[in-house]
Amino acid sequence: MASEPASPFPLGFAISTPRLRIHPFDPDSTAHCEFLVQLWNTDDFINSSGHTGIDTPEKAAAFIRRRVLADYARNRHGQFLVSLVEANQAPRLIGCASLMKGGPSDPHYYLAPDVGYTILPEESGKGYATEAAKGMLDYARLELGIDSVFGFCAAGNLRSRRVLEKLGMEYRGVAALSVFGGEESAVYTLPSMAQDLAVYNLTETICK
Numbered sequence: 001m002a003s004e005p006a007s008p009f010p011l012g013f014a015i016s017t018p019r020l021r022i023h024p025f026d027p028d029s030t031a032h033c034e035f036l037v038q039l040w041n042t043d044d045f046i047n048s049s050g051h052t053g054i055d056t057p058e059k060a061a062a063f064i065r066r067r068v069l070a071d072y073a074r075n076r077h078g079q080f081l082v083s084l085v086e087a088n089q090a091p092r093l094i095g096c097a098s099l100m101k102g103g104p105s106d107p108h109y110y111l112a113p114d115v116g117y118t119i120l121p122e123e124s125g126k127g128y129a130t131e132a133a134k135g136m137l138d139y140a141r142l143e144l145g146i147d148s149v150f151g152f153c154a155a156g157n158l159r160s161r162r163v164l165e166k167l168g169m170e171y172r173g174v175a176a177l178s179v180f181g182g183e184e185s186a187v188y189t190l191p192s193m194a195q196d197l198a199v200y201n202l203t204e205t206i207c208k
């Protein structure tokens with residue numbers, strides 16, 4: 001079996017926000033694997049992002065080993081868990097937040113990562129996605145020196161679009177993004193980013 005890439009994060013690494021703790025996945029954690037299965041199989045998630053096929057803890061562990069750990073090793077970012085920290089209680093898993101970027105050998109390699117988020121339906125509407133995504137953007141800027149970040153979501157996903165707006169991101173229009181198999185997506189950027197998105201290798205036509 002191929003060996004796992006070494007984690008770039010020190011033991012106990014977490015990004016802290018006022019109410020949340022954003023921390024790496026561990027494929028050996030049953031709790032992490034079971035939670036990913038739960039989160040990615042809610043109607044809310046499937047309606048927005050489709051079926052991932054990750055429907056058992058074993059498949060989740062394999063996915064984390066193969067994809068998530070590789071992203072961490074390559075970029076020092078990727079898919080993270082989001083836990084809610086409440087007084088006198090153990091932190092509780094409520095979602096995921098991500099900063100994703102393909103590798104140079106991927107067919108669609110944008111030069112800026114995109115920010116993403118999923119929150120359990122029973123915990124939505126409390127500002128957690130916005131807070132977690134802000135934590136990711138702050139981590140990217142302050143710890144990794146990344147100033148350019150995209151926000152992509154299905155044009156009809158109004159909740160997700162609202163999150164991107166609350167983060168201060170700017171709407172640039174809709175494009176059939178090859179990274180999502182040509183599906184139409186709303187494209188947002190941080191306000192400081194260039195108007196010509198081709199500088200980030202995003203060459204798809206943007207329609208306002």
Ligand SMILES: CC(C)(COP(=O)(O)OP(=O)(O)OC[C@H]1O[C@@H](n2cnc3c(N)ncnc32)[C@H](O)[C@@H]1OP(=O)(O)O)[C@@H](O)C(=O)NCCC(=O)NCCS
Pocket residue numbers: 044045048049116117118119120123124125126127128129130131152153154157158159160162163
């Ligand atoms: C989208 C999602 C992450 C939002 O999580 P959340 O924790 O509820 O988000 P927040 O509470 O930070 O913000 C949600 C905002 O959307 C608003 N909203 C909710 N339903 C809405 C709708 N139908 N139209 C417009 N805005 C809506 C909320 O009022 C809130 O804005 P406000 O603070 O100005 O009132 C969550 O619903 C989810 O996980 N959905 C499934 C996965 C998904 O779509 N992920 C994004 C893929 S790009």
